Structure formats: structure tokens, C-alpha cells
Amino acid sequence: xxxxxxxxxxxxxxxxxxxxxxxxxxxxxxxxxxxxxxxxxxxxxxxxxxxxxxxxxxxxxxxxxxxxxxxxxxxxxxxxxxxxxxxxxxxxxxxxxxxxxxxxxxxxxxxxxxxxxxxxxxxxxxxxxxxxxxxxxxxxxxxxxxxxxxxxxxxxxxxxxxxxxxxxxxxxxxxxxxxxxxxxxxxxxxxxxxxxxxxxxxxxxxxxxxxxxxxxxxxxxxxxxxxxxxxxxxxxxxxxxxxxxxxxxxxxxxxxxxxxxxxxxxxxxxxxxxxxxxxxxxxxxxxxxxxxxxxxxxxxxxxxxxxxxxxxxxxxxxxxxxxxxxxxxxxxxxxxxxxxxxxxxxxxxxxxxxxxxxxxxxxxxxxxxxxxxxx
Amino acid sequence: xxxxxxxxxxxxxxxxxxxxxxxxxxxxxxxxxxxxxxxxxxxxxxxxxxxxxxxxxxxxxxxxxxxxxxxxxxxxxxxxxxxxxxxxxxxxxxxxxxxxxxxxxxxxxxxxxxxxxxxxxxxxxxxxxxxxxxxxxxxxxxxxxxxxxxxxxxxxxxxxxxxxxxxxxxxxxxxxx
Numbered sequence: 271x272x273x274x275x276x277x278x279x280x281x282x283x284x285x286x287x288x289x290x291x292x293x294x295x296x297x298x299x300x301x302x303x304x305x306x307x308x309x310x311x312x313x314x315x316x317x318x319x320x321x322x323x324x325x326x327x328x329x330x331x332x333x334x335x336x337x338x339x340x341x342x343x344x345x346x347x348x349x350x351x352x353x354x355x356x357x358x359x360x361x362x363x364x365x366x367x368x369x370x371x372x373x374x375x376x377x378x379x380x381x382x383x384x385x386x387x388x389x390x391x392x393x394x395x396x397x398x399x400x401x402x403x404x405x406x407x408x409x410x411x412x413x414x415x416x417x418x419x420x421x422x423x424x425x426x427x428x429x430x431x432x433x434x435x436x437x438x439x440x441x442x443x444x445x446x447x448x449x450x451x452x453x454x455x456x457x458x459x460x461x462x463x464x465x466x467x468x469x470x471x472x473x474x475x476x477x478x479x480x481x482x483x484x485x486x487x488x489x490x491x492x493x494x495x496x497x498x499x500x501x502x503x504x505x506x507x508x509x510x511x512x513x514x515x516x517x518x519x520x521x522x523x524x525x526x527x528x529x530x531x532x533x534x535x536x537x538x539x540x541x542x543x544x545x546x547x548x549x550x551x552x553x554x555x556x557x558x559x560x561x562x563x564x565x566x567x568x569x570x571x572x573x574x575x576x577x578x579x580x581x582x583x584x585x586x587x588x589x590x591x592x593x594x595x596x597x598x599x600x601x602x603x604x605x606x607x608x609x610x611x612x613x614x615x616x617x618x619x620x621x622x623x624x625x626x627x628x629x630x631x632x633x634x635x636x637x638x639x640x641x642x643x644x645x
Numbered sequence: 646x647x648x649x650x651x652x653x654x655x656x657x658x659x660x661x662x663x664x665x666x667x668x669x670x671x672x673x674x675x676x677x678x679x680x681x682x683x684x685x686x687x688x689x690x691x692x693x694x695x696x697x698x699x700x701x702x703x704x705x706x707x708x709x710x711x712x713x714x715x716x717x718x719x720x721x722x723x724x725x726x727x728x729x730x731x732x733x734x735x736x737x738x739x740x741x742x743x744x745x746x747x748x749x750x751x752x753x754x755x756x757x758x759x760x761x762x763x764x765x766x767x768x769x770x771x772x773x774x775x776x777x778x779x780x781x782x783x784x785x786x787x788x789x790x791x792x793x794x795x796x797x798x799x800x801x802x803x804x805x806x807x808x809x810x811x812x813x814x815x816x817x818x819x820x821x822x
Binding site for chain 1 (some may be wrong): 673677678680682684709
């Protein structure tokens with residue numbers, strides 16, 4: 271029997287990580303994500319898994335990278351200020367193709383901002399926070415059951431594609447205690463690939479669009495792991511032909527599989543003339559608003575992306591063939607709205623509801639905005 | 646029942662977030678309903694204005710914060726001023742009559758002015774019981790959870806050696822309203 275209980279969003283992340291087989295956590299506590307670390311600091315040692323509190327977020331991600339290289343499934347959890355410190359190592363993990371999961375519970379920013387209030391202002395930082403062209407997968411659940419399933423999915427995608435995956439939450443859903451039906455073990459799909467012993471020095475050698483194999487970097491032949499551009503052996507190179515191939519290998523391992531990676535929910539979209547685009551706590555307000563507006567006879571639906579990056583461009587462009595109005599709701603000064611503008615044709619009218627003062631939009635505010643948009 | 650919204654406001658350390666957590670646990674674990682508790686607090690937890698929104702429903706809860714509050718209980722002026730804005734015109738409102746002296750517009754509220762903290766200190770000797778007294782008052786005035794379920798839950802939940810005092814706290818809560 272699956273069990274129904276009341277759990278805090280952060281604890282759901284920690285429990286899902288345990289279910290996913292995560293066996294290493296390194297972190298530095300920060301509001302509003304601290305309960306992830308707090309919970310695992312108690313559970314992991316009793317389970318024979320590793321928990322370490324580091325001196326800061328830079329070393330936290332460094333420790334995660336080291337553990338992942340030796341075949342561990344690793345997790346760290348932080349918030350904006352800590353996530354900023356992690357950017358250098360995040361880039362290294364992308365470059366060296368190291369699987370890991372980073373939870374970022376967004377709070378008001380920039381800098382130390384408003385620690386105890388929610389925000390959705392790291393949307394672009396998760397995409398472009400670390401320098402250079404790089405592939406990234408970013409997931410953002412809204413409901414308690416989604417927090418569980420998307421945490422599992424974050425580990426699965428990270429393992430499959432040898433890439434960091436960022437799980438975004440906002441302070442509201444991370445801190446709320448909500449009822450949740452924890453799925454039974456047999457109903458949880460865990461991506462498992464044998465951790466291979468390195469017998470071939472060409473560990474980065476594969477064709478464009480192919481998944482990399484999972485290896486334990488510390489077993490078998492000694493190999494070179496580098497943040498510099500490297501050849502199939504991992505040795506530094508500035509050869510333009512190799513650099514070109516490696517850039518494409520890294521990008522295409524994600525973009526080739528984007529139909530598998532991109533997930534979203536749609537509500538009341540069948541005959542919608544207005545689409546609301548919202549995620550996290552804003553999606554939950556928007557869903558209430560859509561239902562209220564429907565009661566007034568307004569044909570409106572909600573598109574809630576669970577995968578933020580890669581962006582659900584194809585799905586949206588399909589919807590734009592019929593729906594000519596889109597309202598983007600986000601708790602920031604305007605970030606995803608630019609992505610919407612990029613993917614939508616000129617004949618689609620765009621409206622935004624933006625705020626970054628720590629107060630989530632209420633359903634009423636969104637209903638008002640939908641009403642105005644019908645005019 | 647579609648959605649019932651409760652907001653408890655206080656200053657950090659008074660135990661209001663515990664009261665919210667208990668309400669939610671009882672609704673889910675004892676009554677099999679959907680419930681959610683969304684706490685808000687400031688960086689200075691102790692002494693800062695704090696609130697917890699509790700939503701109880703027979704259906705899945707969509708928006709996780711209170712927006713049309715049916716029941717509001719507040720034990721201090723500052724959180725009262727900050728957090729009364731989404732209280733419905735016909736809500737049930739309980740305030741500490743000593744610590745929330747300035748009520749402003751009380752709309753069509755069913756208003757209870759009670760020297761809550763004073764009574765808790767006098768009757769129970771320790772404001773640590775504010776959480777359970779608040780829980781009990783909320784139960785009596787809203788009937789949103791069952792009385793027996795509350796008592797049984799509190800008996801199991803109470804830390805060792807505090808069961809009798811917590812049951813007294815339930816009685817005090819009932820007596821005050």
C-alpha cells in the first residue's frame with residue numbers, strides 16, 4: 271500500500287532522493303532549503319550512505335563532483351546565494367560530463383535578498399549561470415506528488431545523460447506541509463545503468479546524439495578529467511575540429527532526446543482561446559484562476575511546464591496554431607517571458623503578470639488579468 | 646467541503662506554527678482529508694511577526710496559501726496589522742484583547758476578544774501551551790476537525806510527561822470561547 275502522510279516539500283525531496291538511490295549528499299545549509307540537508311544528515315548515516323556538511327557551497331559541489339566520479343548518486347541542496355557560488359563547479363560538471371542533482375529552492379534576490387520569501391527569479395541563472403555554451407536540464411514541480419516524481423526524474427535524467435540536473439522549487443512549495451501519497455517502491459522507476467570499469471581510454475568517444483556510458487572514474491585505467499576542452503581521452507586540446515565535435519556531443523546528448531526530457535501538464539486547454547503559462551507556486555494560483563475564469567465563461571487554459579530547460583518550444587508552437595493569446599505569470603521582473611517571445615509567432619498577443627517582492631500572485635489577481643486579456 | 650481557510654498570526658516562538666501543523670496532521674491522518682500548512686516568518690524567527698495558513702478540503706488543494714480566510718486568530722498587534730488583509734467580511738476572528746488593542750475596521754466579523762496569553766500564563770503557567778490552546782479554540786469555533794480526533798491525536802503527540810498539561814490546554818481553549 272502506498273502511504274498518505276503530511277510532509278514538507280523539502281522533506282519530500284529528501285525522501286525521493288533516498289528512493290532514487292542517492293547515496294551521497296554534500297551541502298551547506300541555507301534557508302529555505304535547509305530541511306533537505308537536515309533530514310538526510312539524520313537518515314543517511316543510519317543507512318550507510320554518506321552525508322557531509324562542507325564549509326561553503328563551492329566545496330559542497332566540489333565534494334559532490336568527486337563522489338559522483340566514483341560512481342555515487344549525489345545530491346546537494348541550496349538557494350540563490352549558494353547556487354551563485356556553485357556556478358564554477360557546475361560548469362566543470364557539464365564539461366567533464368559528471369552526473370549530479372542540485373536542488374535550488376528559490377528565495378528573493380539578488381545577493382542575499384529576502385531569505386524567507388519566495389521568488390522565481392533564478393529561471394535564467396539555471397540556464398546561463400555558468401559560462402560558456404552548455405546543455406542543462408532544469409525541472410520545476412508545483413504539487414507535492416510532482417516534487418516526489420520530479421526528484422526521481424532528476425536523478426534518472428542526470429544518470430542517463432551524464433549531466434547535472436537542477437531541480438527548482440520556490441519557498442512556498444518547499445516550506446508548505448502538504449498531504450502526499452508516497453508511491454510504492456514497485457511503482458517508482460529508477461534508471462539504472464551498470465557503473466562500468468574503464469577498460470578503454472576513449473571514455474568521451476561516441477557519436478553525436480549517443481548517450482554516454484556511466485563509468486567509475488577511479489576504477490580501471492587511470493584517465494584524465496579536465497575542465498579544459500578535451501579529446502576523447504579527456505586530454506586538453508584546442509584542436510578546432512575536436513572542439514567542434516565535443517561541443518556538439520555535449521549539446522546533442524540533451525537536445526537529441528528533448529522529447530523524452532520535456533514534460534508539462536495542461537489543464538482546460540481543449541478549447542482555450544487564452545493560455546496561461548506558469549510554473550511552481552504561480553501555476554497553482556493560475557490553476558485556481560483558470561477554474562474561476564471558466565465559471566465566468568472565459569475559454570482559458572493552463573500550460574504548466576515541469577521541464578523548464580530545455581524549453582518546451584515545440585509543444586508551445588503547436589498550441590500557438592490555435593491559441594493567439596498567452597499570459598505569462600512569474601515571480602520575477604520578467605525572465606521566461608523573453609523565452610515566450612522568442613518561440614511565439616508575431617500574431618500571438620503576449621501579456622505578463624510579474625512581481626518580485628516576495629508575495630506570490632493570488633488566484634484573484636490572475637483572474638483579473640485574464641479578464642482584461644479578453645478585451 | 647470545498648476549501649476552508651484558517652490563518653493563525655503571532656510573534657515567532659509563541660507556538661502558532663505548531664498549532665497549524667497539528668490541525669493539518671489531524672485532518673489528514675485522522676480524517677483522511679486533504680490539508681496543507683503554509684508558514685511564513687521573518688529572518689528573525691523569535692519575536693518577529695509570523696503566520697501560518699492552514700487549508701483543509703475534501704478535494705486536492707490547488708493554491709497553497711490563504712486568499713479568502715474563514716477563520717483568523719491573532720495574538721499580537723504587528724502580525725494582526727500585517728496579516729488581516731485577506732480575511733473575509735463574515736469571518737470568525739479571535740484576538741488577544743491585551744496584545745491586539747487596535748482592531749480598526751472589524752467588518753461583519755464574528756469577533757472574540759480574549760486575554761489569551763494572560764489566561765494561558767495564569768491557568769497553565771507556561772505559554773508553551775499556546776499551540777494546543779489555540780488548536781482547541783480553533784476546533785471549537787470552526788468544527789473543522791472532530792473533537793475526539795483532536796484529543797486522541799494530542800494524547801499521542803504530546804511529548805513525554807506533558808500529556809496531562811496538554812489535555813488541560815485543550816480544556817482551557819474550550820473554556821475561553
